[in-house]
Amino acid sequence: MKTLSESICKLKGVFPNFKDLNRWTYQPFFNPKNGKFVLYGDRKGTCCLCGEKTDKGFKKKFGANFTAGPEVSMGTVICEKCIHLIKMSNELRRSMWLVTETDFKKFKKAEAKDIVLNLPDEPFFLYLTNTWQKVGWVKMCNMINHGKNGLICCCVDYDTYFVELEVIQDLFKVVEELRELKIPKSELESGELSMHHYKKLENPRETQKLLKNYAGNPVWKLCVYLNE
Numbered sequence: 001m002k003t004l005s006e007s008i009c010k011l012k013g014v015f016p017n018f019k020d021l022n023r024w025t026y027q028p029f030f031n032p033k034n035g036k037f038v039l040y041g042d043r044k045g046t047c048c049l050c051g052e053k054t055d056k057g058f059k060k061k062f063g064a065n066f067t068a069g070p071e072v073s074m075g076t077v078i079c080e081k082c083i084h085l086i087k088m089s090n091e092l093r094r095s096m097w098l099v100t101e102t103d104f105k106k107f108k109k110a111e112a113k114d115i116v117l118n119l120p121d122e123p124f125f126l127y128l129t130n131t132w133q134k135v136g137w138v139k140m141c142n143m144i145n146h147g148k149n150g151l152i153c154c155c156v157d158y159d160t161y162f163v164e165l166e167v168i169q170d171l172f173k174v175v176e177e178l179r180e181l182k183i184p185k186s187e188l189e190s191g192e193l194s195m196h197h198y199k200k201l202e203n204p205r206e207t208q209k210l211l212k213n214y215a216g217n218p219v220w221k222l223c224v225y226l227n228e
């Protein structure tokens with residue numbers, strides 16, 4: 001498991017899996033020039049998504065609603081693996097997902113916190129979204145995690161996060177306590193508490209100070225977002 005496209009292609013059975021030929025559901029591409037179905041492209045170059053060199057690449061061409069210009073400006077072709085991710089781009093951008101060697105799990109926001117708190121201790125890719133429409137996955141091809149220790153890397157739409165799981169766990173606890181007091185998310189994010197909510201706090205001065213510190217921190221914002 002090296003790149004996201006390689007992992008997804010294997011999981012979806014895009015390339016022959018010699019251990020289990022029944023899973024071979026190869027989807028060839030139609031070439032309108034000669035009316036034939038092709039297995040691979042014929043372009044040589046560096047893939048603009050995963051950075052790998054290939055001589056089986058396809059022309060670098062994206063659909064009109066593919067709004068990720070700068071992210072894909074580096075390479076010269078789309079490789080034979082990444083082309084499948086482009087084909088399933090709508091699926092990738094309209095959900096959150098966790099990819100491991102054995103599973104491509106899509107999930108909704110309600111499950112996200114649970115997933116993040118129970119990440120597998122094996123290689124994985126993690127994508128979260130706030131917009132459910134941006135093609136943030138294009139940044140993820142090489143964002144593999146090798147376990148849940150140390151810095152975890154994930155994308156939230158176009159933003160990339162590197163954060164320790166313990167930090168997320170601690171922040172979730174703070175958010176949970178404040179949400180139980182019915183403090184609105186907008187006040188948690190801005191760090192500006194209204195007098196009404198300020199009075200509800202057990203340690204108002206301390207908490208206010210803490211929130212001012214967290215305001216503007218993207219990981220804090222993410223934890224607020226993923227909580228109920």
Ligand SMILES: [Zn+2]
Binds near residue numbers: 049050080081082083
């Ligand atoms: Zn590629």
